[in-house]
Amino acid sequence: MSALSSPTAQPAASSTSEARDQPALPRVPPWLLLAPIVAVLSVLVAATLVVLRMSFGVSGNEWHTFTLQNYADLADAYFLKSLWLTVRLAFESMVFAMLLAIPVALAMARTESRLARRLILACVLLPLLVNLLLQGYGWLVILGPAGLLNHALKAAGLAGRPVMWLYREQGVLLGLIQTAFPLAVLPMSSALRAVSRSFDEASATLGASRWQTLRYVTLPLAMPGIVSGALLVFAYNASAFAVPLLLGGRRVPMLAVLVHDQVAPLLNWPAASASGVALMATTLSVMAISQRLARRLQHTVEPR
């Protein structure tokens, strides 16, 4: 008789199987696992609701009054121009960032070398690791009237007077593209990695050139990631504050900068909140419309 079949061994065996059935961690109700994220989200939602409520208040008595005047004031040409400038720069930066991101994301997705992929990733992530203010100062060093670019142009005899990109829309646009670049690359790269190479091979077998494969096979299949990246860049740049402030020299009045003006020195928090809500609503609307368009485009590309 083996020890396993002996009557004394049976309870030991059953207790072992019970122990095996028990989870390593004590049983936790599923909703409790969501608690941390719910806590974080509730703070964000609460902050948004506070801003929303304040936007209907009167300056100096924000919590006990209700007015629509702050929203009526946004019909002013000053805010509308700023809103248009903000949306336009966010859109332009999104287009440029996405175009620049394609080769980088492709290289990351298609390279066989782990080292190369890690190096590209490190380079792409660099803007996220370096403080936004420092990046801004970097651009000042490059684009300033006595900066590297002007030194190079002067040395090459291409410009007699300093070329002024700094404190102009061009400088702000460059800053927006550069700071948001990782947000364009990373989702696109993930999406491209998920596209099986067999599609490329099938396309090549059918006689498509590399460009045709990229244009008609790879990019459409990676479209969800590309759209996510584009929307991230757009939303990030629509609310940009430090870049237009540093590189625009207060001559490129994007909306977040004007919101700051309402807070200090005017101390008009309701007006600032209303501007913030308008910016949020505009950004969300543009994102929703873009997503719908992208979905429609995808349906056109992949007919049922």
Added chain:
Amino acid sequence: MQSFKPGRRQAIKVIGATLGACAVPMPFVQTARAQNHNFAGKTLRLLTWSDDTGAAALRNIAETFSKQTGAKVIADRADGTSGMVAKVKAAGDRPTYDVITLAGVGASGLADAGLLAKPDLDRLPNLKDVPAAYRTGANGFGVGYLLWSDGLVYNTSTVKTPPASYEALWDPKYSGRLFLPPPEWAEAVDLTIIAAKLAGGSQQNIEPGFHKLAELKDRVMTLGENPNQIADLFRTGSLDIGGIYSAAFFPDQIRKPEYNMGITYGMKEGFATQLMFTVIPKAHPGDLDLIHAFINHSLDAGVQGRMAADVLNGPVNGRAVIPAESRAFVPSPKQIAEKAVLHDDKALAAVQAAWIKRYTGLFAA
């Protein structure tokens, strides 16, 4: 004996009278001591700026006050006037701070919100050395603290003679090498008034000012939101002139020769100033004697001179002596008396929002 007695009586009288005379001012001596020495074990809670100005206030005012009186000063620091206003509003009725030093717009805002207590000016003997215009403000709730002073900043290597008029800003030879204050600053409001006056207008008739500023649209390089950037543009020789601006924005750089920066307050049209205030929150934890002694100490001629030299603001005390090494960057009490034009916080607050919009639109690239 007879003759001695009157003499002795006389002597007793003289001694008595002397003692009496000595006794008469004793309460004042006691009061003066009370201003200086009777606060050991007491605590004053100060709210001030988080930048160099706040650090200088702690060094020159709070530390010396603690040494003289034994009182402990606990400082909380906020990033700018709006930050201070937010903190005081958040504190509400809770006694949190005893004294706050802040800009005029913040003092007026807090006063209008009913959050301040009026100071008793009779308990501030140093006010006698402060010109009447700078003693109080914000509807009597603020006591003048320092004068934020704006001049013309120029490049010492390209502008050989300090400009004597604001017309220098419109000199075509500085085109593209000129900076102006950003729209949301009080300096922009003051510059608009200066431009209006140059063009035959006034604070009440501001239209000519905006027209004159419009001439600078294509000549201006930047609106100096970031003082460090401005200092660096001077260092690299990219700017010739600009303003109106305060030396207080770059107290370190302006002293260094490699930055090529000079500032002048000697314009024939005068120079703009803003009164900064000390205020007392209505709900304050500390006692009023201590609070008034602290405010009085901040107005002392020596303290004012040191503060002016450190933070490059003008002193409100007319007897302040500014250390020699800082005199080139700070308006003297004499210049202040003769040429300072005080920013009218109350009147200008009403138009600032509209002027910000126009100024922003005017210089948008």
